[in-house]
Amino acid sequence: MSSAPLTSTPPPLLPAKSKSPPPHHPLLSHLPHCTSLRSLAQLHAAAVKAGLAAHPAFVTRLLTLCTAPGAAPAHLAYARQVFDRVPHPADAVWYNTLLRGYARGSPSSSAAAEAAVRVFARMLEEGVAPDTYTFVSLLKACAAARAGEEGRQAHAVAAKVGAAGHEYVRPTLINMYAECGDVRAARAMFDRMEGDCVVSYNAMIAAAVRSSRPGEALVLFREMQAKGLKPTSVTVISALSACALLGALELGRWIHDYVRKIGLDSLVKVSTALIDMYAKCGSLEDAVAVFQGMESRDKQAWSVMIVAYANHGYGREAILLFEEMKKQGIKPDDITFLGVLYACSHSGLVSEGLQYFDDMKDNGTIPGIKHYGCVTDLLARSGQLERAYKFIDELPIKPTPILWRTLLSACGGHRDVELGKRVFGRILELDDSHGGDYVIFSNLCANTGKWEEMNRVRKLMNEKGVVKVPGCSSIEIDNTVHEFFAGDGRHPKSQEARKMVDEVIDQLKLVGYVPDTSHVFHVEMGEEEKATSLRYHSEKLAIAFGLLNTAPGATLRVVKNLRVCPDCHSMAKLVSMVFNRRIILRDLNRFHHFEDGLCSCGDYW
Ligand SMILES: [Zn+2]
Numbered sequence: 215m216s217s218a219p220l221t222s223t224p225p226p227l228l229p230a231k232s233k234s235p236p237p238h239h240p241l242l243s244h245l246p247h248c249t250s251l252r253s254l255a256q257l258h259a260a261a262v263k264a265g266l267a268a269h270p271a272f273v274t275r276l277l278t279l280c281t282a283p284g285a286a287p288a289h290l291a292y293a294r295q296v297f298d299r300v301p302h303p304a305d306a307v308w309y310n311t312l313l314r315g316y317a318r319g320s321p322s323s324s325a326a327a328e329a330a331v332r333v334f335a336r337m338l339e340e341g342v343a344p345d346t347y348t349f350v351s352l353l354k355a356c357a358a359a360r361a362g363e364e365g366r367q368a369h370a371v372a373a374k375v376g377a378a379g380h381e382y383v384r385p386t387l388i389n390m391y392a393e394c395g396d397v398r399a400a401r402a403m404f405d406r407m408e409g410d411c412v413v414s415y416n417a418m419i420a421a422a423v424r425s426s427r428p429g430e431a432l433v434l435f436r437e438m439q440a441k442g443l444k445p446t447s448v449t450v451i452s453a454l455s456a457c458a459l460l461g462a463l464e465l466g467r468w469i470h471d472y473v474r475k476i477g478l479d480s481l482v483k484v485s486t487a488l489i490d491m492y493a494k495c496g497s498l499e500d501a502v503a504v505f506q507g508m509e510s511r512d513k514q515a516w517s518v519m520i521v522a523y524a525n526h527g528y529g530r531e532a533i534l535l536f537e538e539m540k541k542q543g544i545k546p547d548d549i550t551f552l553g554v555l556y557a558c559s560h561s562g563l564v565s566e567g568l569q570y571f572d573d574m575k576d577n578g579t580i581p582g583i584k585h586y587g588c589v590t591d592l593l594a595r596s597g598q599l600e601r602a603y604k605f606i607d608e609l610p611i612k613p614t615p616i617l618w619r620t621l622l623s624a625c626g627g628h629r630d631v632e633l634g635k636r637v638f639g640r641i642l643e644l645d646d647s648h649g650g651d652y653v654i655f656s657n658l659c660a661n662t663g664k665w666e667e668m669n670r671v672r673k674l675m676n677e678k679g680v681v682k683v684p685g686c687s688s689i690e691i692d693n694t695v696h697e698f699f700a701g702d703g704r705h706p707k708s709q710e711a712r713k714m715v716d717e718v719i720d721q722l723k724l725v726g727y728v729p730d731t732s733h734v735f736h737v738e739m740g741e742e743e744k745a746t747s748l749r750y751h752s753e754k755l756a757i758a759f760g761l762l763n764t765a766p767g768a769t770l771r772v773v774k775n776l777r778v779c780p781d782c783h784s785m786a787k788l789v790s791m792v793f794n795r796r797i798i799l800r801d802l803n804r805f806h807h808f809e810d811g812l813c814s815c816g817d818y819w
């Protein structure tokens with residue numbers, strides 16, 4: 215932003231103080247070498263003695279040094295102290311420099327936004343006119359701190375001085391509203407735009423992706439091309455994330471071709487987004503091909519590839535890649551460790567996983583909730599349920615319901631109803647609104663014959679008005695994503711899909727398929743009713759629809775919003791064998807590759 219030309223800066227309300235020509239004082243030439251706070255303070259003291267402390271040239275250079283990219287927060291605080299002691303600072307550049315420093319600050323620092331707002335307030339008090347740079351930095355600081363209220367006020371001032379529609383300010387406004395969770399305001403800003411602007415499109419597409427509206431993002435992406443606007447790397451990275459969210463592989467492939475055509479495929483960030491898109495859309499082969507074709511790779515590219523292997527159940531490959539990365543001298547960070555821990559937990563490599571968890575702490579990387587989640591999963595899957603309980607209970611940070619949920623599922627798998635009851639209690643303390651928890655625990659009770667307990671849970675669920683999230687599966691066919699919901703007929707073609715499910719199940723019965731009703735929640739249902747409710751689960755509808763509408767032998771790629779249930783899992787295994795299809799199903803937790811009657815998850819998920 216700093217090298218961009220300023221096109222419509224309002225004239226300052228006050229002329230900048232006439233500056234005496236910058237003295238070629240030796241102190242000034244020393245300033246850039248003060249990389250430590252200590253040396254900076256020493257130099258500053260010398261400047262005070264020499265009467266230079268408030269000299270514009272000195273202040274400008276000191277502010278610039280302390281707010282440079284990569285400067286430590288302590289430097290920024292120091293710059294602020296120096297600035298606060300200048301009586302009536304009248305140079306807009308000083309304010310802008312400080313604001314830019316705050317805008318670059320750590321992403322979640324609300325203190326930075328507050329400080330930025332105070333600097334801005336002083337600017338107005340001193341009668342210094344803000345310009346477009348001021349608003350860009352101020353809004354970025356608000357966005358980074360998710361300070362929506364402050365952002366809105368900044369917007370109001372920008373509108374008043376006529377800067378809100380400026381080509382640099384508008385995208386920052388869109389981004390600020392999106393970051394602060396107000397996508398509507400972001401969209402309103404975008405829709406008010408006159409003329410076409412790539413940066414505003416980029417901001418709006420990113421906003422749509424961030425707020426889980428991938429469809430809207432892709433509509434904007436197409437609209438942009440129809441208008442003849444040339445997408446940048448930022449645009450394609452967002453569009454690829456949208457494809458990843460939707461599981462829209464064909465569209466993702468189309469974007470890949472397009473990226474090659476416009477010559478953006480050599481950028482590391484674009485390649486990384488491609489790897490992520492291919493992996494999340496179920497094509498690990500394509501992800502690997504992009505990774506191998508990269509000329510240089512940064513830490514993020516390695517991490518994304520490691521996570522991709524992990525999610526697809528290729529634990530060994532993920533670990534090999536992790537070791538390879540370290541060999542090449544790239545230091546793993548929290549994300550890379552997360553990838554390798556995922557890999558271990560998804561592949562049942564218990565001792566390796568626990569070892570990596572220790573390595574992580576030795577590496578100086580502080581584990582976050584997701585790392586703890588992997589360790590919980592590792593312990594739980596190896597049957598060390600009590601140890602997992604103790605692990606969560608003694609965490610240095612407050613456990614989330616998700617951690618307990620992981621353990622609750624494992625209790626279900628290991629039929630440990632006693633521990634399951636304790637874990638269920640811990641979840642309810644934190645969050646009693648998640649229907650899935652009641653279902654898992656009540657199934658556990660049902661499977662172990664604890665009918666009284668089960669009735670109690672069901673009653674509780676009714677009292678709290680908790681509802682199950684409806685299952686939804688989508689499948690992409692000829693660039694159109696078709697969504698199916700469990701049981702209902704919302705999809706216009708769901709009658710067709712239901713009929714196909716009936717036919718498929720008839721065929722599967724011939725090879726021994728028996729509906730597994732043990733996980734059906736509605737206990738008052740008879741066996742037949744239970745089988746019917748299972749029969750039209752969303753993933754079954756999507757798979758049947760795929761069988762019906764694709765060429766024989768084509769791979770089916772299905773995305774599900776919840777974990778796949780055991781019955782649909784065994785149905786998919788049989789379909790892969792009987793109909794000779796590869797099925798790649800992404801559920802809430804991981805990928806399942808069904809082929810020749812087997813699944814890559816080894817029936818543990
Ligand atoms: Zn199912």
Ligand SMILES: [Zn+2]
Pocket residue numbers: 783805806807813814815816817818819
């Ligand atoms: Zn599976």
